[in-house]
Amino acid sequence: MWSFASPLVFLLLPLPLIAMRLLPGSRAVTGALKVPATIADHLPKAATDGVRVRARRALPLLLWLSLVTAIAGPQKLEAVEALPVTGRDLVLAVDLSGSMEKEDFSLDGKTVSRLQAVKTVAKDFVKRRAGDRIGLVLFAEDAYVAAPLTFDVAAVARAIDEATIGISGRSTAIAGGLGLAVKRLSKSDARSRVVVLLSDGSDTSGTVEPRDAAGLAKRLGITVHTIALGPIDLETRPKDRNAVDTATLRAVADMSGGQSFRVRDTADLEAVTAEIDRLEASGFDAPPATIRRDYWPYPATLALALSICLIVSRRAL
Template sequence: MLSNFEFVHPQWFWLFLLVPLLAVWYFFKRNKQTASLKISSTKGFKARGNWLAKLRPLMFILRLLALSAIIVALSRPRTVDETTRTVSNKGIDIVMAIDVSASMLARDLKPNRLEALKEVAARFIRDRVTDRIGLVEYAGESFTKTPLTSDKNIVLSSLKSITYNTIIEGGTAIGSGLATAVNRLKESRAKSKVIILLTDGVNNTGFIDPKIASELAVEFGIKVYTIGLGTNGMAQSPIGIRPDGGFQYGMQKVEIDESLLKEIAKTTNGKYFRATSNTKLEAIYKEINDLEKTDIEEFKYTNYNELFRPWVLLALGLLGIELLLRYTLFRSFV
């Protein structure tokens, strides 16, 4: 409740140090505040308590309270209500082309390449709040998993459902995967169009040459970030299928056509990355996230409700009561 409450000039609170000093001063001077009469003896007078004399300090208390109210008013208390409106000028359209060939089940990333990618890509998608994102799967052939959409729940659900399957033709058709992604972006009117192409192999199948697909990307003003996924050297990869249908693993040499991926990135004014671990993969997506920024304008509207006026009125009221008492009940004729 107090999070939107503030004092504009809190330095005036130092004046509260005067309050105890004034109270001490009054304590020592209280007997000199009224007229006194000295006589030799009071035996002839009947003793009777005077309640007005006991209440006289009330006027000084009222004055101290009025002073305190004035100090609070000088500190200018107020409440602040702030509303924010965020406007995105033009978003970015991003298509993530993901290799789903059997080699993506290699265990050099934990738990395997495909699952590591899905985990990192999900965080990337959540960060792209104002952008449209689509998904393309490819192995020996390619297809659109999710068209461009701003509904992140749909994209995240589609990403989660990506698994290796035998329905898609085997192999790695980088050209087909890139061409399908270009096809999803060619009609886009976004200020920036981006493809994140990820593979862990070499282009060994498909009907479209990756170089032709990259030239198509250039023609439609699409930037391609390429990622080679896999450790250097050997990796535990699927080498066969057991009788129960599960994969048999063995050590195989990691082969990634880095020269091709670098050429695609260079041709389209993108950038090539090599992800050899989960940490490196996460850093790559963070770098891409930082490179591709969406223009966002944030408008803040602030409403101030000034609260000093009630304190001023309270101080005037207390002083008025003090003056009224001084010239009525506590009026002195001496």
């Protein structure tokens, strides 16, 4: 549907005619001067082409009409496909302890550290979350917010890529990372609030138990999915310092109504993120949105072209 932002501007259209009538010295003066033929032969020949004369006279009128139309702001309302907005806030909490340096994962035929494998898969996971607000919490001995909740999934992916082991200590504070993620989501009014917690160890730092943080998440209506990363777990090798505490991570997920996953290699990690994608599906069929497209540059460009033609035609006289 076409419309004008300021239709009253068209009241200015008769302004040049009014000015010609009212302003002193604005009326055209016509006359003729008879000169000898010898002099007349050296004078510029007057334009005899009627079409060119009428066109030259019409240029100022067309110029004024174009300017007024541009100022009036022609616009059109158009229906476009709306961006998917899920109404979901999701915080990814990633373990950044020293054990994440351990190189026991295979990626594209090469042995890589646990952190490198997580970065690769997590970045892809985040980029597929269009329509969700995504946040990132990194934790080791301490926890900190690496990316606040945002629709800019590319920025969150960059924050994941820039994560460095040692910046917040080397021990593992699972409760601290989960607690900070829950705290961030507690202020959200999204209809769905989710934490995806990934750790490759056991809670060795902090004064709060991971189960207590999970209980708080449950009371706030926040779902926690956990990922236990690493080939060794405490249930089978309780004295191994590099073993992941699968029992605690499973309990955290169960208490909050989420699911717990076990990851032993990169293939498992990719399968888990695909499964979480299905659990927390992103996007929905939104009705088309109506946007306004401005078309004033077109009459403005025409006015500029007419101004140039008017200047050139007057210099040619």
